[in-house]
Amino acid sequence: METALTQAAQSNSEIEFWFEFASTYSYLSVMRIEDAAARHGVTVIWKPFLLGPIFKSLGWDSSPFLQQKAKGEYMWQDMARQCRKYGLPWTRPTTFPRRALLPLRVALIGADTPWAGEYCRRVMSLNFAADRDIDSPEAVGDVLMQLGLPAAQLIDAAQAEPTKLRLREQTSTALDRGVFGAPTFFVRGEMFWGNDRLDDALTLAAQSNRQ
Template sequence: MPIEFWFDFASNYSYLSAMRIEALARERGVDIVYRPFLLGPVFKAFGWDNSPFVLQKEKGAWVWVDMERQCRKYGLGWRKPSVFPRRSVLPARLATAAEGQPWQAAFIRDIFELNFVHDQDIENEEALSALLRQHGADPQQMLHGAASDEVRQRLRARTEEAQRRGVFGAPSFFIGAEMFWGNDRLDDALDLAAGANQRGAAR
């Protein structure tokens, strides 16, 4: 069974999962479905006008210490973003428009690194175009597609699907109907997916 990886480019713990998931899924023979969505409407429905890490200062202070430790542990680059949470609508639309492209996963990792390693605006069209070119894509065409009604509607529907399925934060993972929340549950989610594959193969 595949793992659905639901994430927002503004979410720091989604960054950890985005950088880790490919290797962990490959060693278990699990396929990944990338599901960019927007946390903003999810939080707004809870009555929050910002990230809980901003609204709850005490937890927020700890999160940046934790991120530094986690990135060291996993060997990932890290710079605390000078703007948090960053607006992430345009990259979410681009990643949605890139569905089915063989470079979608690498492009997603690039955007996360733009935010959490290079501390740069992730809605900057020039920076995003440079990344698209690196993957052999046509930036003008992709930006045009990202702005289309079809892609905007698809991303909106994804965010509504997330809410309907009980997503309350990111990253979240689904193995069929089973939801797992947080980078700390990525291994457990993948183990369930791999177990389902094995049971399927044994039949």
């Protein structure tokens, strides 16, 4: 963390990281991005958003992994392999996709703070390693308290109307910018979709450091 912050302070380049706690491939990127960005001297801008309205705009009731059975079955197999590859813990969640409204609203409040990364990793670990629901004040409160943060106060702020509105607006911005899934990265206006493009996106961001 210390290293990440120090290097980030020296860098002039950023990666926008659009993610959803319900999204399996966002899990991979949430767990990897802060270390990987630090190695490239790149600052992570955390952009939580809601996938539901994105899928609705495509005429889908839910995740494409539920809409398309074969793709969904493959995804579980692929996620287990990818987690092995990256050395990440993995438990196939018994509920998918998990509702993540409250933890996303808290992520929005914390997006520009030093605790954003650790908070997001812990929420993701609850969902995809511990197989626990994440959309309750208890679950989110536990994570915040583990980080030594004022849990009750942050949860109250997350549930207040202005935060709800900001998350809806952030989701509209995602739609307007052409986001159609998660994770999605932007580097200097260029869009990269999927955990498989995280390295390419960071490489582009790091190039601007050297210019």
